[in-house]
Amino acid sequence: MANAQAAGAVGAIIVNNAGNTVFDMAGDNPEIVIPSVMVGSRDGNRIRQEACGESAAYFLGDRFQVTAAWRAANGTSGEGQAVELTDQSGYFYFFNEENIEITIKMLDACEIGSFNSFWFFGAAMTDVEVALTVVDTQSGLTKTYSNELKTPFDPILDTSAFATCP
Numbered sequence: 001m002a003n004a005q006a007a008g009a010v011g012a013i014i015v016n017n018a019g020n021t022v023f024d025m026a027g028d029n030p031e032i033v034i035p036s037v038m039v040g041s042r043d044g045n046r047i048r049q050e051a052c053g054e055s056a057a058y059f060l061g062d063r064f065q066v067t068a069a070w071r072a073a074n075g076t077s078g079e080g081q082a083v084e085l086t087d088q089s090g091y092f093y094f095f096n097e098e099n100i101e102i103t104i105k106m107l108d109a110c111e112i113g114s115f116n117s118f119w120f121f122g123a124a125m126t127d128v129e130v131a132l133t134v135v136d137t138q139s140g141l142t143k144t145y146s147n148e149l150k151t152p153f154d155p156i157l158d159t160s161a162f163a164t165c166p
Helices: 002-006 041-052
Strands: 012-015 036-039 057-059 064-071 077-079 081-084 089-093 100-108 118-124 129-136 142-147 156-162
Touching: 012 041, 036 041, 057 081, 057 089, 064 081, 064 100, 100 129, 118 129, 118 142, 129 156, 142 156
Parallel strands: 012 036
Antiparallel strands: 057 064, 064 077, 064 129, 081 089, 089 100, 100 118, 118 156, 129 142
């Protein structure tokens, strides 16, 4: 907090990227006078999405970031709006929040048998052009899954998506 205050911050929200444990950020330094709060990973992601207009979903303790870009037959395009349901699953909507377009799931299979990888699954109810991009924020590796315009979206069942364990 001392660095944030020294840089001119009027307050700070700290996100616990290792889970949802919340604790006091004030410490015992009486010179720190700005308000601060620690929030869990899920709440932090929602705050970031709302405050920054970010359209990404984060899974497995923020290890993986997923975004969706789309283009419709009428030429309109945009970024899918992400909704996280759990630390492993969520969905995107494109046109309005009541119209779910793509469901996604990220699983840690690092210790399941000999898989030694993270799995990515997706299913959609759309025929718009889609590019789903998954980034392993720890290793920097990126995978993009695409769907062509006016083509039914094939399910994604990638059980070797990221061999980047742990």
